[in-house]
Amino acid sequence: MKKNNNDNFDVEKMLDELSLSSPVIQSIMFYVRNKANDEAIKLLKEENVSEKDSKKIIEYLFKEYCSPIEIVEIKIEDVDRNDILKVENYDKAEEVTTYLVRFGDILQKSKLCENPRKEGELVFYLNDQPPVPLEKIEQIWKIVKINKFNN
Amino acid sequence: MNQNENFDAEALLEELSLASPVVNGIWYFIREKDYAAARKAFVEEGVSKENAKKLVEYLREKYCGPIELIEIKIDEIDTTKVMNRENYDSKDLPQYMVRSGGMMHQSPLAEYTYNKEYKELVFYLGSQMVPIKKIDQVWKIVSKTKKVKNEKK
Numbered sequence: 001m002k003k004n005n006n007d008n009f010d011v012e013k014m015l016d017e018l019s020l021s022s023p024v025i026q027s028i029m030f031y032v033r034n035k036a037n038d039e040a041i042k043l044l045k046e047e048n049v050s051e052k053d054s055k056k057i058i059e060y061l062f063k064e065y066c067s068p069i070e071i072v073e074i075k076i077e078d079v080d081r082n083d084i085l086k087v088e089n090y091d092k093a094e095e096v097t098t099y100l101v102r103f104g105d106i107l108q109k110s111k112l113c114e115n116p117r118k119e120g121e122l123v124f125y126l127n128d129q130p131p132v133p134l135e136k137i138e139q140i141w142k143i144v145k146i147n148k149f150n151n
Numbered sequence: 152m153n154q155n156e157n158f159d160a161e162a163l164l165e166e167l168s169l170a171s172p173v174v175n176g177i178w179y180f181i182r183e184k185d186y187a188a189a190r191k192a193f194v195e196e197g198v199s200k201e202n203a204k205k206l207v208e209y210l211r212e213k214y215c216g217p218i219e220l221i222e223i224k225i226d227e228i229d230t231t232k233v234m235n236r237e238n239y240d241s242k243d244l245p246q247y248m249v250r251s252g253g254m255m256h257q258s259p260l261a262e263y264t265y266n267k268e269y270k271e272l273v274f275y276l277g278s279q280m281v282p283i284k285k286i287d288q289v290w291k292i293v294s295k296t297k298k299v300k301n302e303k304k
Contacts, residue, residue: 029253032252033281034251034285065253066252066253066287068287069250070222071222071248100220100248100255104182105178106182107218107248107257107292108257109255136182136183143255
């Protein structure tokens, strides 16, 4: 989960301290996505989180992951080549820009990656296709996150 | 169905009834922009060179032409065009890009039947089934399909 420098940082710290197991996080996210806050609070209570903190956590998760986003069509040349998912930063994937890319009839969300098999080649991974070089992608949209709560 | 008076690509494709690996292979070539290889594959299936060229052009224009994503409101979704058991394989259903929380997927609107009395409209996001009312954002995928050029004799 990415860190930012605003009030939300405390919640990040709180989540770090809690070290919730993956299934618990998945379930909480499921409830948050489905706007079933009471269920999420119940689950956090089982993890010994107070109701006040639970509300803070839920509000944070909702703001970070459920606020409106915009899809902006860009040119292949506008892809930020500095923003590449490298093998060594695989775990920081959330900090790398996600694009919506189209290759023939495949339309999928993906990140720009370094092709580990061919030095210098930039590729997108789409479903079960072999890695698709950037140049062969037909259309590309940048997924812009608008966190309206921070405006 | 293509309305071109001289060449009906859809009818020809239907007549050919190509095996799945052949179709996938041709798709692969078209996506990879290796149109010569796609034409060759059609010729190997008994299609004339001229028709192979037209078929590749048709598929390229129909499925690889530019598309547009238009953000719409949930209540603007056409709830009359729904994927169900009868039209499961239909490619004519409108496709949407839907977002629920951090998940974003392409999906048609589908009907989920709990029992004979209760039906619900849902989108499939990967392995999750999300009721239409719980979707956060939705974009309509608009295909700007160009018709195969008329080639009047």
